[in-house]
Amino acid sequence: MSATTPRERRELDPGSCCPDCGGDLRRVGEDVSEILDMVVAQLKVLEVARPKKSCRRCEKMVQVPAPSRPIPGSMASAALLAYILVSKFDDHLPLYRLAEIFARMDEPFCAIGSSTMANDIPDSTLVDWCGRAMKVLKPLIDRIDDDVMRSDLLHADDTPIRVLDRSQRDRGLGKGVKKGRIWAYVRDQRPWAGAAPPGAVYRFAPDWKEEHVREHLQKTEGILQADGYKGYAKLYDPGPDGAVQLREAACWAHLRRDFHDVWTSTGSAIAREALDRIGLRHCA
Numbered sequence: 001m002s003a004t005t006p007r008e009r010r011e012l013d014p015g016s017c018c019p020d021c022g023g024d025l026r027r028v029g030e031d032v033s034e035i036l037d038m039v040v041a042q043l044k045v046l047e048v049a050r051p052k053k054s055c056r057r058c059e060k061m062v063q064v065p066a067p068s069r070p071i072p073g074s075m076a077s078a079a080l081l082a083y084i085l086v087s088k089f090d091d092h093l094p095l096y097r098l099a100e101i102f103a104r105m106d107e108p109f110c111a112i113g114s115s116t117m118a119n120d121i122p123d124s125t126l127v128d129w130c131g132r133a134m135k136v137l138k139p140l141i142d143r144i145d146d147d148v149m150r151s152d153l154l155h156a157d158d159t160p161i162r163v164l165d166r167s168q169r170d171r172g173l174g175k176g177v178k179k180g181r182i183w184a185y186v187r188d189q190r191p192w193a194g195a196a197p198p199g200a201v202y203r204f205a206p207d208w209k210e211e212h213v214r215e216h217l218q219k220t221e222g223i224l225q226a227d228g229y230k231g232y233a234k235l236y237d238p239g240p241d242g243a244v245q246l247r248e249a250a251c252w253a254h255l256r257r258d259f260h261d262v263w264t265s266t267g268s269a270i271a272r273e274a275l276d277r278i279g280l281r282h283c284a
Contacts, residue, residue: 095126148199152222225249
């Protein structure tokens with residue numbers, strides 16, 4: 001538990017009279033123990049009432065304007081949308097499961113798997129809320145993207161992701177699956193007490209072509225720490241004036257893997273020494 005974890009004190013007071021003789025009790029101390037509790041999420045309906053009033057002198061009608069909503073015409077509050085987005089994109093919770101969780105919140109005693117849950121938010125509604133919420137957040141996403149990608153030191157890496165091949169589906173060949181890529185570009189100056197706040201930008205591409213990283217990093221200058229992916233190579237090459245857009249900072253973690261593979265498969269003393277030196281350099 002951290003120092004910021006909310007605390008609630010429950011005092012079990014024996015009263016002011018002795019249970020045996022009825023004499024007055026005086027406080028001489030207390031024993032305190034801790035129990036970690038969970039505050040369960042709960043859905044509620046906020047009724048926004050706006051009374052209409054008329055002026056007794058001029059008959060003018062007066063009413064407070066309705067508050068704006070993140071998604072116009074939607075019942076979802078900002079807090080509910082934040083909960084849905086974090087659950088889906090950070091906790092990787094499918095929306096159909098989230099719909100089941102919302103249903104259980106309103107029916108605490110219903111049978112598991114019951115289809116008669118009162119608080120039913122359809123999957124299609126959750127999908128719509130996610131899409132429209134991302135449009136609301138687009139200006140903020142663009143500002144973060146621009147700020148991070150203009151940093152003079154970035155860490156970059158990519159990971160494969162399975163995506164549906166629409167061309168296969170459109171030709172009636174079923175739900176074909178192909179391999180796409182997600183690139184992560186990270187700014188983190190905390191290890192050396194830098195002033196810039198940490199941030200991350202994620203970019204999707206349908207394939208692993210090097211043209212994607214050149215487009216992603218077109219505004220970036222300085223140092224790029226990454227693996228040996230060939231798509232970065234041209235970004236390190238000097239231009240006509242001899243200047244380079246990016247300087248390469250090779251990743252020790254990726255380099256170490258090859259020495260580790262050789263050492264585990266052959267027991268090479270040279271590979272073992274390389275691992276030891278990398279370890280000392282990392283600790284330093």
